[in-house]
């Protein structure tokens with residue numbers, strides 16, 4: 001008999017949260033035992049207009065209470081850069097395994113959470129992008145950087161996104177950095193006549209963030225060489241594209257005793 005994994009979701013009304021609720025409920029081996037909503041909207045998920053009245057799941061306004069009352073194995077966080085660090089820390093303290101899709105962690109926060117999970121032997125996954133195609137795009141980009149070290153990243157997202165650059169763009173740059181000799185790109189004397197024109201500087205490579213209505217999540221990694229350019233592009237056209245990664249992470253985190261940053265490390 002398969003062991004049922006009990007799951008909580010933070011941010012169930014959000015674009016990703018709604019999709020994750022349906023995904024978890026549709027799985028016979030996952031049980032959605034509670035959700036965290038920071039606004040007092042309803043006591044049960046079935047009272048929300050977004051969900052059917054078969055979704056009998058308690059809503060909590062406070063994460064501590066959720067952990068005490070329903071003791072989930074895993075919490076999936078799909079909230080905001082402002083809230084996610086405290087949520088992750090609290091989950092680890094309660095021995096609840098975090099699966100974090102929310103982006104916007106600082107390097108220091110990531111390090112602190114990694115150290116805490118390691119010290120206490122708790123599994124955790126922070127995945128800036130759950131889409132398998134996006135992970136392949138990052139891996140191919142890292143591979144290409146060995147041969148074509150002049151690279152710029154253009155990430156394009158819907159205009160409701162809070163953080164820039166995207167978590168995916170940062171992760172891509174970090175993976176590229178492992179293979180690309182550190183150097184500044186462009187003319188040594190280049191000057192921005194409008195500040196920001198050249199994008200964010202990550203170890204000498206530039207990251208550009210586009211925000212427009214109608215977009216979901218897209219990224220291009222551009223490699224320039226003598227007389228040639230290589231473009232590696234990934235598009236998520238909907239949030240369903242992230243759900244196979246969410247399911248995989250919920251299963252995988254149960255087997256871990258440390259924090260994994262990036263889906264590429266568990267595929």
Ligand SMILES: NC(=O)C1=CN([C@@H]2O[C@H](COP(=O)(O)OP(=O)(O)OC[C@H]3O[C@@H](n4cnc5c(N)ncnc54)[C@H](OP(=O)(O)O)[C@@H]3O)[C@@H](O)[C@H]2O)C=CC1
Nearest residue numbers: 011013014015016038078079083101102103127128129130
């Ligand atoms: N890893 C991945 O593959 C992906 C990651 N993301 C990331 O996931 C996050 C969510 O994205 P998205 O769904 O588009 O964003 P939304 O704004 O649609 O959803 C966020 C939800 O979280 C709620 N919320 C905010 N603060 C809290 C809190 N303290 N406690 C509980 N709920 C809270 C918001 O409520 P309210 O609006 O009422 O304040 C909202 O319902 C972002 O960081 C995004 O970058 C997105 C897509 C894929």
Ligand SMILES: O=C(O)C1=N[C@H](C(=O)O)C[C@H](O)C1
Nearest residue numbers: 103128129161166167168217
């Ligand atoms: O906010 C989003 O939408 C997304 N956020 C993640 C990120 O910051 O990379 C993942 C995906 O790009 C969608």
